[in-house]
Amino acid sequence: MTRLPKGAIRPRPAVVAMAPYHPPTAGRAGKLRLDFNENTVGCSPRVIEALTRQVNAADLAVYPEYGDARAAVARHFQVTPEHFVFTNGTDEAIQVFVNTYVDDGQEVIVLRPAYAMYRFYAEVAGAKIVDIPYPQPELEFPLQAVLDAITPETRAILISNPNNPTGTGISLNAIERILSRAKKAAVLIDEAYYEFSGVTALGEIDRVPNLFVSRTFSKVFGMAGLRLGCLFSHPANIEYLHKAQSPYSVNSLAVLAARAAVEDTDYIRNYVTEVLAAREMLCVGLEQLGITYVPSSANFVLGRFGNRAIEVRDRLRDQAILVRDRSYEAAGCVRITVGTREQTRRLLAALEEIWNS
């Protein structure tokens, strides 16, 4: 960190103590982007049409209105508009969730490795973080360890299902066990990759008062650049989440795009079918190369490359194929996003050449 100039105000101790988080998002254009679990072919053409044809200067001059988009998105997720808040990506959902429920010094359970923003926002809040490791090498969800870690002091639990970067998922039954053990804690189930796994807790939000579920438009919907997510819960909880959120954190273009996106369910269904076929192809290809991997319920696969992880990442990058090294949190592992079968063929051809040299 740059030394603070004389007279500068020192940030809160929680912020000073945090490790900076800078994902490698620069210089990705024009490459085969298998590094961020995005949709690798882009959003529905209907989204582009809405953004290019339905936007005028007068619309952009006014603060966003969410009513029509809320109704369309609620229909898509089979809830009422009172069951969710729009958020600026899942990242803001996590932030609003933490801001609403966690005070300085309170206990928050997160897993490791998991999506980095859980720890990030818990750290900003000054929470006491209780870390549960995924057991190596299987990286299966450590249900018993999570249950054992829950105490009356537990204020919040953040879980992604399926998990990033492991790709492993948990059953609804396991989630139920966590929710009933953690009755005094707010539990967030982040379902960013739901469309690829088919397991969701969304149907439980009316029945289980400590349950929160998030979804995103960044992954299967192909709208990561627009930054839109939804945070669902019982309507009484949603009123408090609204209070803790800035009123216009989601922009007009994002909600306009969302309305078009949820109307094109065929596009989503076809993309999921393609990804699941490509995931199978990737797993078979890795097996043929003698590379083991963690069985995945998401649109990415964590491969075990041992001490060649960094070399594989760098040599793929030399061929304009981006994958994400995760060896700093899962030894020897590289995470590969799954796109189309054609893209997977290109990846496997490059990987074969690297691996056998």
Ligand SMILES: Cc1ncc(COP(=O)(O)O)c(C=O)c1O
């Ligand atoms: C589990 C999980 N949740 C959330 C996100 C980010 O979602 P958003 O783009 O909606 O902030 C990611 C992105 O990688 C993720 O892996």
